[in-house]
Structure formats: structure tokens, C-alpha cells
Amino acid sequence: MNILSFLRPKSTLPTAEQAKERLKIVLAHERSYASAPDYLPRLQNEILQVIARYVELEQDKLTVKLENFGSTSRLEVNIDLPKTAASVVAGPASQADRKSDDPDAAADEPATDARAVL
Amino acid sequence: MGKVIVMTSGKGGVGKTTTSAAFSAGLASRGHKTVVIDFDVGLRNLDLIMGCERRVVFDFVHVINGDARLNQALIRDKRLEHLYILPTSQTRDKDALTREGVERVLTELREQFEYIICDSPAGIERGALMALYFADEAIIVTNPEVSSVRDSDRILGVLQSRSRRAEEGLDPVREHLLLSRYDPERVERGEMMKVDDVLEILAIPLLGVIPESRSVLKASNVGTPVILDPQSAAGDAYRDAVGRFLGESLPFRFMRPERRGLFQRFLRRSA
Ligand SMILES: Nc1ncnc2c1ncn2[C@@H]1O[C@H](COP(=O)(O)OP(=O)(O)O)[C@@H](O)[C@H]1O
Numbered sequence: 241m242n243i244l245s246f247l248r249p250k251s252t253l254p255t256a257e258q259a260k261e262r263l264k265i266v267l268a269h270e271r272s273y274a275s276a277p278d279y280l281p282r283l284q285n286e287i288l289q290v291i292a293r294y295v296e297l298e299q300d301k302l303t304v305k306l307e308n309f310g311s312t313s314r315l316e317v318n319i320d321l322p323k324t325a326a327s328v329v330a331g332p333a334s335q336a337d338r339k340s341d342d343p344d345a346a347a348d349e350p351a352t353d354a355r356a357v358l
Numbered sequence: 359m360g361k362v363i364v365m366t367s368g369k370g371g372v373g374k375t376t377t378s379a380a381f382s383a384g385l386a387s388r389g390h391k392t393v394v395i396d397f398d399v400g401l402r403n404l405d406l407i408m409g410c411e412r413r414v415v416f417d418f419v420h421v422i423n424g425d426a427r428l429n430q431a432l433i434r435d436k437r438l439e440h441l442y443i444l445p446t447s448q449t450r451d452k453d454a455l456t457r458e459g460v461e462r463v464l465t466e467l468r469e470q471f472e473y474i475i476c477d478s479p480a481g482i483e484r485g486a487l488m489a490l491y492f493a494d495e496a497i498i499v500t501n502p503e504v505s506s507v508r509d510s511d512r513i514l515g516v517l518q519s520r521s522r523r524a525e526e527g528l529d530p531v532r533e534h535l536l537l538s539r540y541d542p543e544r545v546e547r548g549e550m551m552k553v554d555d556v557l558e559i560l561a562i563p564l565l566g567v568i569p570e571s572r573s574v575l576k577a578s579n580v581g582t583p584v585i586l587d588p589q590s591a592a593g594d595a596y597r598d599a600v601g602r603f604l605g606e607s608l609p610f611r612f613m614r615p616e617r618r619g620l621f622q623r624f625l626r627r628s629a
């Protein structure tokens with residue numbers, strides 16, 4: 241990324257550059273999973289099942305990330321926890337259209353960020 | 359009760375995913391509650407074309423295995439209020455899609471959505487069979503090219519013998535031809551089969567002709583269905599096709615070479 245790219249809004253980046261940026265992000269994620277231990281998908285699922293017993297899991301209030309550090313890797317599960325007890329596992333999940341790591345989206349409802357680093 | 363529509367072709371790389379993205383966005387932008395499902399297990403790509411690749415935690419296979427509920431895996435499109443995406447899994451497990459699992463998910467989706475678009479993988483193996491098995495309608499995506507037309511013919515045979523509607527003796531799957539990557543200039547030069555040639559061979563109703571268009575690559579670069587690009591000829595052609603699908607009778611466009619500039623037209627006329 242060069243300095244100029246901060247000066248112009250993202251949407252005016254040439255589309256080929258946007259393609260490259262998107263690919264870099266998605267491939268970094270997928271490659272880290274490809275080199276992860278076989279049990280990882282099950283482990284991740286079980287962690288999410290446990291969390292789901294306490295809060296309504298919504299795709300957009302949840303990020304799961306695996307990062308590689310040489311011989312180890314770190315699984316990071318981030319969830320937005322609503323502060324009110326009322327929203328504990330009840331009713332159908334209504335999909336909120338935001339990502340938990342989107343800073344501008346966090347303001348409309350009080351939430352704690354739970355972060356499990358394994 | 360929602361309608362299940364499969365985008366299928368036999369051959370790969372003909373435009374099924376491009377069409378699935380365009381059609382689902384087109385139906386949703388007209389107010390129809392629509393979900394588009396990626397059936398290409400192991401080679402997830404619809405998420406990239408729809409621009410929601412960073413939002414996927416749960417997928418189709420999680421739902422089938424009972425590891426997530428359907429509503430947890432559905433991704434709401436950020437541009438169109440009536441559009442949802444159900445991404446597929448990257449698993450290498452070929453048997454991830456079971457017929458019972460797919461049926462359960464589709465039954466639940468039929469209750470919530472008007473249209474359920476199934477983006478089929480290439481081939482006539484399990485994934486492609488799963489994508490078409492429960493279809494009410496099929497959009498056969500074909501390029502004006504020999505191997506694509508032959509594969510489309512194969513897949514029509516599969517629809518007529520191995521779909522649920524065929525097996526249970528119900529009304530047959532309604533078939534539509536979508537001719538894509540059409541290049542009128544090459545047709546004019548006699549280098550590419552024309553619409554009528556393909557229609558004569560496949561003999562199914564024509565839903566649309568999508569021109570070969572540079573805007574398709576640009577749309578995929580940024581993760582926006584091409585139908586949302588108001589400047590794109592392919593976008594216009596997809597909008598027409600969606601209109602026809604919904605029962606409008608619209609003239610076919612983009613079947614003749616683009617009008618040349620004034621100067622060139624003058625030259626041609628005087629020639
Ligand atoms: N109308 C079109 N004009 C130009 N390129 C197209 C068009 N339709 C599809 N493509 C390109 O063809 C390739 C295959 O399309 P895709 O939708 O992924 O096919 P499939 O899902 O059948 O494998 C992609 O690179 C896409 O950008």
C-alpha cells in the first residue's frame with residue numbers, strides 16, 4: 241500500500257488492486273487453515289457450540305481467525321456479547337449486517353468483546 | 359413456498375457463478391426475497407463474487423451437519439435488503455452434501471424465501487447432481503462453443519431423468535437457456551455460432567443472451583454482481599433476463615455488433 245492510497249477513498253482504487261487486496265486477505269486466512277492440525281475444525285466447532293449455549297451466535301458478530309507464528313499458530317475467536325441478559329439464547333437470530341471488527345459499527349448497542357486466545 | 363432454481367451447465371467456466379450472483383441480485387432488487395447457495399463444495403467462490411468473503415464463519419456444510427442453524431449461516435447482503443447468501447464449505451470431503459441434508463436445508467429455505475438460487479459446480483458428479491436434484495426450474499448457462507453446447511445437452515438429459523421431479527413423476531423441471539459470453543462481432547464474422555444455431559440444437563426456450571463484456575471482470579474484482587453496474591451491457595442483459603423470468607416480454611438486445619462511431623458509420627454507409 242502506498243501513501244497516496246490513504247488520500248483517495250477506497251472505491252476509487254483501480255478494480256484490479258481491489259481484487260488483489262481482497263485475495264490477499266482471504267488467502268492468508270485459508271492458507272493458515274490448510275496448515276492447521278486436523279482437529280482444528282472440530283475444536284473450533286466445539287468452542288462455538290459452547291459459546292452458543294450462552295449467546296445467540298450471529299455470523300456478523302463473530303470473527304474466527306487463525307494466525308501462524310513459525311511452529312505454532314493462534315486461534316482467535318472474537319464475539320460481541322450483548323450486555324443485557326435478555327438476549328441470551330432466545331428467539332430466531334436476526335442477522336445484523338456488521339462485522340465485529342468493524343469499529344464504526346460497535347456503537348449502536350452496548351456490547352462487550354469477548355476474546356478467547358488459545 | 360419458494361421456488362428452487364438451479365444454474366447449471368455441465369461445463370466449467372461458462373458463467374454459472376456470474377449468473378447466480380446476477381440473477382439473485384436482480385430478483386432481490388425487484389423486491390423478491392432471494393437466497394443464493396454455493397454448491398461448489400471445496401471450491402468456494404460465490405462469496406468472492408458477492409463480496410462477502412470476509413463475513414463467512416458458518417457455511418452450508420455446517421448447517422447440514424447440525425453444527426450451525428440455517429439463520430446463523432445466512433449472510434445478509436449489504437446492498438440489497440432482500441438478498442441472502444449461503445456460502446459453501448472449503449472441505450475436501452466429497453460426501454459433505456447428503457441428499458437428506460440438502461433437502462432439509464432447502465425445505466427450510468422454501469418457507470422463508472421466494473427464490474432459492476443454486477449455483478452448481480461443473481461436472482455431472484455428486485455436487486452438480488445435488489444442486490439440480492430438488493430444482494423446480496433450471497437455467498442452463500451455455501457459451502456458443504461446441505463443448506459447452508454438448509455439455510448443456512448432457513445436463514438437460516440428467517435433469518430429465520435424475521432430478522426429483524423426474525424420479526417422482528411430477529411436472530418436469532422448467533428449462534431455460536441463458537446464452538452467455540456472446541460476441542456479436544465474431545458471430546457476424548462467422549467465427550461463433552449464433553443464437554439461433556444453439557437454439558436449434560438445444561431446443562429449449564431462450565431466457566437471455568449475455569454479451570461478452572469487460573465489466574464482468576471489473577465486477578468480480580470488487581465483489582459486486584454485474585447486474586448492479588448500471589453502465590454494463592452484461593448488466594442490462596441480465597436485467598432483461600430477470601424480467602423475462604418474471605414473465606415480462608422484452609426484446610432481445612446485444613445480439614448485433616455495437617453501433618460504431620459516427621465516423622465509421624459514415625464510412626460504412628458510403629462504402
Ligand atoms: N458475459 C461475460 N463476459 C466476459 N466474461 C465473462 C462473462 N461471464 C463470465 N465471464 C468470465 O468467465 C469466467 C467464468 O465465469 P464463472 O461465472 O466463474 O463460471 P462458472 O461458475 O460456470 O465456472 C470468469 O472469469 C468470468 O469473469
Ligand SMILES: [Mg+2]
Pocket residue numbers: 374375376398403478479
Ligand atoms: Mg462457478
